[in-house]
Amino acid sequence: MEQLVSAINQDIKNRIGGAGCKIEMMEIAETAILRDNAQDRMIPALIRPDGQAKPTFYDDRLDITIYHRIINKTYETQRNAGYGDGIETVETYEMALIACGKRTRMNPHTLERICSRTIAELQATGYKLNPIRSDFNRVQVWNQEYGGLPFPLELPIFLFKTTYRVQRKMTPCN
């Protein structure tokens, strides 16, 4: 899944093009706990193999930041499919892409269209991808991602979330 998300990020970056935008593309964030004055708050963070975490907070030195989340993963077994003694199991990931940036550098709807088209059009062998919906309510998206932390984003900063679905068949090689 990390490789697929990298491919999505690279494609989005290519479609945005240069235009002098400072872009940070991050991969799959998980939930980490921020201890703030003895109060625990959940925040998204990239957790490295050594256990260190990098929060995905908006950095105002950058024009656009993007990270992804795995919301859940489900399995469906199809007994009438498959070959030999095997049956087919399809893995489905419900994913989210969260984008934050400066309106002065990019229109959020333009960026959302780039992201959703990338997901819809990406050719990745063995994967089926499709965008599902986008949520442009900044406060709602913030609360979902940074529940508990006061909303800090001023009006020039946009924040949206695009949910998408990734499916692939389980094989002996994946």
Place this chain on the structure above:
Amino acid sequence: MASSIHYKSCATDESALVHTCDACHGTEMARIRGIALIKPGTTITIPLTSNEWQTAILAGNIIIIPRISGSLDDAEKEGDGYGDEKSRLLGHDYTLSFKDPDYAANKDFYEAAEKQGWHLAYRTETQLHIVDNAEATLVAKQTVEESLDSPLVWNVTLKWTSDTKPKMATTTPVRQFFECFDIQEDSDEE
């Protein structure tokens, strides 16, 4: 010398007909999961023996297609009846259809396989069904559907007619041959 009329009957000894049941046996599950194409003239002994099959595979007399999804259609072949018979059973027309997902590498194989007749053995859950008294004709099709989501596979049919049923034997002695393998030349040891 006195004579009498002796009425003939079919050679089948009806007293030998026995139906076997066993309360402990489970159900044999369907799907044709693998197939062996067997060159006519190749001896298949029942019970199956691993050595016999390995020898035949290495000689090219048995070709295994290990991983397929298939079914068998069995249609009765009826002919004219005589006397009080409305019709008589002449045999069965068998059509075995399967999909082989190993697509790209097997164009030459199926082209050659279509040019000869085959005996065959097909594998269900635990049983190998052996057809060694009729030659089957093989047709392999490369149907391509429009959908991006449809896998491209070989659609293969084998057809034969027989008045006897396929023989059956437990697959266990030859089960290992229904996995993906290739044949390699052994290097000469000095």
